[in-house]
Amino acid sequence: MIKTVMPRLTLLAFTLVLTACATELRSVRLGRPVEPEVIPGKVFVPSKSTANVGDVMLTAGEYSKEATGLRLEAFRLKESSITRVEHKVKTLEFSIPAGDYRLRNRTNEGSYYSAPAPFSGLNGTKRGYGGLFVPSGTSEATEFYWSWTPDVTNVFQAKLTSPISGSIGESIKYLKDRESSGPRATLTYAGVAGGQIRFVYKEFTKDGFARPAFTQEVSLDYKPGGLYAYKDAQFTVEKADSTHISFMVHRPL
Incomplete structure (x- = not known):
């Protein structure tokens, strides 16, 4: 009887260790880039x-004759929030800033919007560069993505602690500084x-x-x-x- 119980306890302990080392994030490659609409300048006639x-x-x-601005779709957040994700035996914690998240990439499942500022890392987490993922047909972000360096297409993605509601509109980026x-x-x-x-x-x-x-x-x-x-x-x-x-x-x- 003791011989039968011991292997089971060993297997159970090993399973618990694996569970503790599990991660809630995954590596993904961002979808197809979305080009902004060019706002033309006032052409002389x-x-x-x-x-x-x-x-x-x-x-x-x-x-x-040069473009004066770029019009992009944006996912707007009125308030900042905090999200956490378990990775192996570590908890990563980020501050999600409020503002206009401009559309960056799309997939068949949804849209990736770029954050207006880097995600501030909390409680020992490094700063992250990324944004929010909004499933198609909704105005609620369910996941976030980030990398440890800016402007990359291979990123980490994980579920938000709680979905974040926002509104989808447009954002204009001016190309010339009105000095x-x-x-x-x-x-x-x-x-x-x-x-x-x-x-x-x-x-x-x-x-x-x-x-x-x-x-x-x-x-x-x-x-x-x-x-x-x-x-x-x-x-x-x-x-x-x-x-x-x-x-x-x-x-x-």
């Missing part, structure tokens, strides 16, 4: 315009007098203030229908007088 004396005719940087609060340069119509058509060119600081050393008055011979060029700008003046100007812009300032 030659056009007719009018301006009164003292009005700005042209503004530098007003037109751009100035005003235009960098302008060309203003200053009227016609003595057979001369006059303009005022001004450059501005990053704070939108005029730079006195870069303000210049320009006087050119006035010819109705004439083609004028100044700096990068090129335009035809159809008609100008002491009150207003009608012109066709061929190339922006």
Whole structure:
């Protein structure tokens, strides 16, 4: 009887050890990447315009053929939370930040959204780089994923301690930093007098203030229908007088 019980106790102990070493996480490869929608810049098209004396005719940087932003789907969390996962004999604990989680990859099962900031590790856990997994047809994250280094496609994935509800919308990432609060340069119509058509060119600081050393008055011979060029700008003046100007812009300032 003792001989029969001892092997069973040994097997039971071995099973308990294996259970203690079990892990709740798995290694996965993220699904197909999702490309964001490109928001185009304001493309220049030659056009007719009018301006009164003292009005700005042209503004530098007003037109751009480059994209100004990227529109991405986002999973929004209003509140941060904490999640834990058992790995072998260790518990990993992360702080899940609030914010916009931008769509990164998709699979047939659901979507992977990238966190707005790294996951802070708690109680001895290292910082992790990752996001949330949301099953198809829901607005509730059931799992999270991470790696110990940023920008990789092979990651760890595990169930959240509790599912996290959010809302799915869109997030726009701007490609250009809006450094100035005003235009960098302008060309203003200053009227016609003595057979001369006059303009005022001004450059501005990053704070939108005029730079006195870069303000210049320009006087050119006035010819109705004439083609004028100044700096990068090129335009035809159809008609100008002491009150207003009608012109066709061929190339922006």
